[in-house]
Amino acid sequence: MSLNRNKPNPQERRMSSIAKKLHDQVVLQKMGLFFTANIFLFVSVVVAYIAEAERTSIGRLVLCRRYITTRGEGLSNIVYVVQDGKKVLLEKNINHAIIYGLILVIIAIVFQFLNLVLAYYGEYRRIKKTLKPINDMAIRVDELSRLSFDESKFHIVENAIENISPAQTTQLSLGDSDLQGIEAAMNNMLKKMHETYMQQARFVNDASHELRTPIAVIQGYANMLDRWGKEDEEILDESITAIKNESDHMNHLVEQLLFLARGDAGKTTMTFENVILNDVMNEIYEESLMIDENHIYKFEEREKDIHVKADPGMLKQAMRILVDNAAKYTGKGDDIILSVGTQEGKAYIQVQDTGIGMAEADVKHMFERFYRADDTRKVQGTGLGLSIAGWIVEKHGGYFEILSRKDLGTRIKILLERVS
Numbered sequence: 001m002s003l004n005r006n007k008p009n010p011q012e013r014r015m016s017s018i019a020k021k022l023h024d025q026v027v028l029q030k031m032g033l034f035f036t037a038n039i040f041l042f043v044s045v046v047v048a049y050i051a052e053a054e055r056t057s058i059g060r061l062v063l064c065r066r067y068i069t070t071r072g073e074g075l076s077n078i079v080y081v082v083q084d085g086k087k088v089l090l091e092k093n094i095n096h097a098i099i100y101g102l103i104l105v106i107i108a109i110v111f112q113f114l115n116l117v118l119a120y121y122g123e124y125r126r127i128k129k130t131l132k133p134i135n136d137m138a139i140r141v142d143e144l145s146r147l148s149f150d151e152s153k154f155h156i157v158e159n160a161i162e163n164i165s166p167a168q169t170t171q172l173s174l175g176d177s178d179l180q181g182i183e184a185a186m187n188n189m190l191k192k193m194h195e196t197y198m199q200q201a202r203f204v205n206d207a208s209h210e211l212r213t214p215i216a217v218i219q220g221y222a223n224m225l226d227r228w229g230k231e232d233e234e235i236l237d238e239s240i241t242a243i244k245n246e247s248d249h250m251n252h253l254v255e256q257l258l259f260l261a262r263g264d265a266g267k268t269t270m271t272f273e274n275v276i277l278n279d280v281m282n283e284i285y286e287e288s289l290m291i292d293e294n295h296i297y298k299f300e301e302r303e304k305d306i307h308v309k310a311d312p313g314m315l316k317q318a319m320r321i322l323v324d325n326a327a328k329y330t331g332k333g334d335d336i337i338l339s340v341g342t343q344e345g346k347a348y349i350q351v352q353d354t355g356i357g358m359a360e361a362d363v364k365h366m367f368e369r370f371y372r373a374d375d376t377r378k379v380q381g382t383g384l385g386l387s388i389a390g391w392i393v394e395k396h397g398g399y400f401e402i403l404s405r406k407d408l409g410t411r412i413k414i415l416l417e418r419v420s
Helices: 010-057 095-145 151-162 177-229 233-264 277-291 312-328 385-395
Strands: 065-070 078-084 087-093 273-276 296-301 307-310 335-343 346-353 399-405 409-417
Touching: 010 078, 010 087, 010 095, 177 233, 233 385, 273 277, 273 312, 277 296, 277 307, 277 312, 277 335, 277 346, 307 312, 307 409, 312 335, 312 346, 312 385, 312 409, 385 399
Parallel strands: 296 335
Antiparallel strands: 065 078, 078 087, 273 307, 335 346, 346 409, 399 409
16 A cells, blocks of 8 residues: 655645635735724824814814815815804814825825735745644545555454453554554553553452451451350450451441442542531541540631632541541640641642651652551551542542651641632
8 A cells, every 4th residue: 555645635735725715814804904994094183183173273172063064176175164053163174184194094005015915925824834734634634535455454453452451561563554553542542451450450459458357357256256255255355346346447448449449430429519618627627626635636727718619528538538647647645737728829728747757759659549658557547548538639620739757747738729
């Protein structure tokens, strides 16, 4: 298969015709603007002349009859009359104003004509340059529409599609120059499929690992109860407490997994409404005071009545996750500061703790599912909370700003579009 590039392409002729029509329209628009400007210039000169004549002769504005008439034949006999009843206040020959106006219009027409001549080809080239990407694409489409594919090419594509696997990482090669575009599209699709497949595989493996631990603990205590706990009250109490804790942990984990799964499937609905961030943060602050007596909570309102469009329930869930994380990694009796304000036109809500902090390498991965830094594994958690918070903030069109230092603490700020 070959493309004949020497023969004039009909599409090129069509595009040149379109460019010429557009250029003609531009020229006509300019001529229309020039014509309007010339009329305005002429009228302005005459009106200015008449106004000056009235000011000189009458000296004030008089509400009376004004008209233009002739005192004979020809332009030299056109006069402007101001008449109050039967009394003529002003009778002024305005042929000089008309002549001055026409001279100025002629001068303007000369400059306008020069402008059209000088800009004519420049405008045409600019229009063609603007249309060039569309022209090139149209030519390529026209050429492709005239290509003839034999049956073997369809078999090449068919075989390549049959052998595609989401786990495949190698690039496909169709071995045909005519199919390079299709080959590139298939490789891009395969890359995205592989990334999605690996992400889902990691998610399933991590979920299985996280669920395996509480199940093993529950099973171990159940076996111990079966062997010795029936008659030993100490073992019975220990086993019941452990099974209850692990069941709660597993239930929490399953709920978080279901939340993320529904979100990925697009089944989580949100109801956006006008929300005052100060009220949301104040509720979180009061809840924290009530349920956590081990830390000192502070609430800072840096601006009153900050409005955003948000789902209040989802926004509270994201904030509870951040506050819960701050409490987990902050020492007993230390401060956790909640604040709300504005920054560069955006609204924000912020949680700042004085806990163990994070290394820079960990901050980059903190919103990944099941990711937990080495020094946080001793604290019970699922590694999914921040992923859920990140998903919620993303759906609100917001983003995070995070500042964290080891052994100094962490500050997490959620920024949202403010509603005025």
